[in-house]
Amino acid sequence: MRYRVCRKTGDRISEIGIGSSYMYEAGMEEAVKALRRAYEGGINYFDLAAGDGSTFPIYGEAFHDIRENVFFQIHFGADYTQGTYGWSLDLDTIKRSVEKQLKELRTDYIDYGFIHCQDELSDWQTYKDNGIYDYILQLKREGVVRHIGLSSHTPSVIQKILDEADIDILMFSVNPAYDYGHGEYANGSVDERAQIYRRCEKEGIGITVMKPFSGGQLLDAKQSVFSEALTPYQCIRYALDKPGVLTVLPGAQSVKEVETLLAYYEQPEEALDYSVIAAFAPVKASGRCVYCNHCKPCPAGIDIGLVNKYYDLAKEGDAMAAEHYRSLEKNASDCVGCGHCDSRCPFRVRQSERMKEIRAYMDQFER
Ligand code: SF4
Numbered sequence: 001m002r003y004r005v006c007r008k009t010g011d012r013i014s015e016i017g018i019g020s021s022y023m024y025e026a027g028m029e030e031a032v033k034a035l036r037r038a039y040e041g042g043i044n045y046f047d048l049a050a051g052d053g054s055t056f057p058i059y060g061e062a063f064h065d066i067r068e069n070v071f072f073q074i075h076f077g078a079d080y081t082q083g084t085y086g087w088s089l090d091l092d093t094i095k096r097s098v099e100k101q102l103k104e105l106r107t108d109y110i111d112y113g114f115i116h117c118q119d120e121l122s123d124w125q126t127y128k129d130n131g132i133y134d135y136i137l138q139l140k141r142e143g144v145v146r147h148i149g150l151s152s153h154t155p156s157v158i159q160k161i162l163d164e165a166d167i168d169i170l171m172f173s174v175n176p177a178y179d180y181g182h183g184e185y186a187n188g189s190v191d192e193r194a195q196i197y198r199r200c201e202k203e204g205i206g207i208t209v210m211k212p213f214s215g216g217q218l219l220d221a222k223q224s225v226f227s228e229a230l231t232p233y234q235c236i237r238y239a240l241d242k243p244g245v246l247t248v249l250p251g252a253q254s255v256k257e258v259e260t261l262l263a264y265y266e267q268p269e270e271a272l273d274y275s276v277i278a279a280f281a282p283v284k285a286s287g288r289c290v291y292c293n294h295c296k297p298c299p300a301g302i303d304i305g306l307v308n309k310y311y312d313l314a315k316e317g318d319a320m321a322a323e324h325y326r327s328l329e330k331n332a333s334d335c336v337g338c339g340h341c342d343s344r345c346p347f348r349v350r351q352s353e354r355m356k357e358i359r360a361y362m363d364q365f366e367r
């Protein structure tokens with residue numbers, strides 16, 4: 001397992017986590033085994049926006065003895081008081097739901113308390129008006145909530161809430177279909193979505209990824225918007241390549257499914273290559289580097305994806321990215337203009353030209 005550190009909280013979080021939407025369907029015994037296998041495999045981050053309230057006793061059983069070693073995302077707005085999942089903006093309902101979850105999880109604190117599922121600006125206004133955000137802040141002052149998260153599918157709403165609230169972590173739906181305008185939650189333009197990634201990276205807000213397979217559609221050739229089914233590994237790599245992303249949270253219901261996810265780290269590089277999506281890039285996205293490194297190897301030894309990522313972030317005012325760029329062993333100044341990357345890039349990026357642009361920009365910075 002590899003880990004990434006959330007800059008706002010200092011937590012060291014596994015690149016692969018677990019989402020819990022359908023975990024309850026496995027039943028207590030199999031689900032507990034799956035969670036323990038995940039933990040043994042190094043997974044330490046778990047989202048608890050569950051499809052059913054019976055998920056919480058499962059987590060309580062699996063992790064009560066190692067609670068301090070795992071992180072839970074708990075959602076203020078997910079209502080389990082009636083058993084199954086419901087969405088609520090009622091403060092008393094949310095209080096009762098959170099108390100029930102804590103009891104069943106056999107814990108007395110929440111690592112990441114989430115402002116849950118805000119897809120409309122009116123939801124956020126109601127959330128504040130009804131005192132739910134204040135309630136989370138109060139629990140944070142009392143030490144029950146350690147950090148504050150936000151879950152949303154909508155870039156414009158995310159921007160507004162990041163402006164107004166002190167968010168440490170964002171749960172966002174990230175996959176190539178949504179980023180290219182396909183699917184139920186393909187909210188926001190290519191640019192608006194890219195701005196979310198860059199803002200989070202710049203401000204140290206970690207992104208935890210929901211719906212990395214677009215609800216499974218990307219894994220099915222008949223449903224995928226691309227010319228073929230993608231693998232879970234291609235989707236995980238795609239999400240992890242985005243600025244700001246800390247962890248990807250696919251669902252898993254059995255030991256076998258957990259082991260399939262853990263096998264991500266055993267895949268050869270070519271099995272992680274998602275450049276097939278390039279043929280479906282909308283006109284606006286064509287010519288933009290997605291940091292995929294399909295154009296490797298560079299004879300000058302430049303990590304082309306990383307150089308481009310730091311450049312895009314530096315242009316957004318991310319001083320840390322500029323610093324990271326300067327500490328690279330090889331950067332745009334080492335480009336010999338061979339054009340290999342131009343001929344290899346499926347996203348039609350004229351990378352040799354872009355290297356000149358990056359060099360000029362970064363040189364200016366140095367002076
Ligand atoms: S230049 Fe093209 S192939 Fe290379 S990292 Fe960027 S998008 Fe990927």
Ligand code: SF4
Binds near residue numbers: 298339340
């Ligand atoms: S043009 Fe520059 S960045 Fe591209 S492969 Fe050649 S040396 Fe590397």
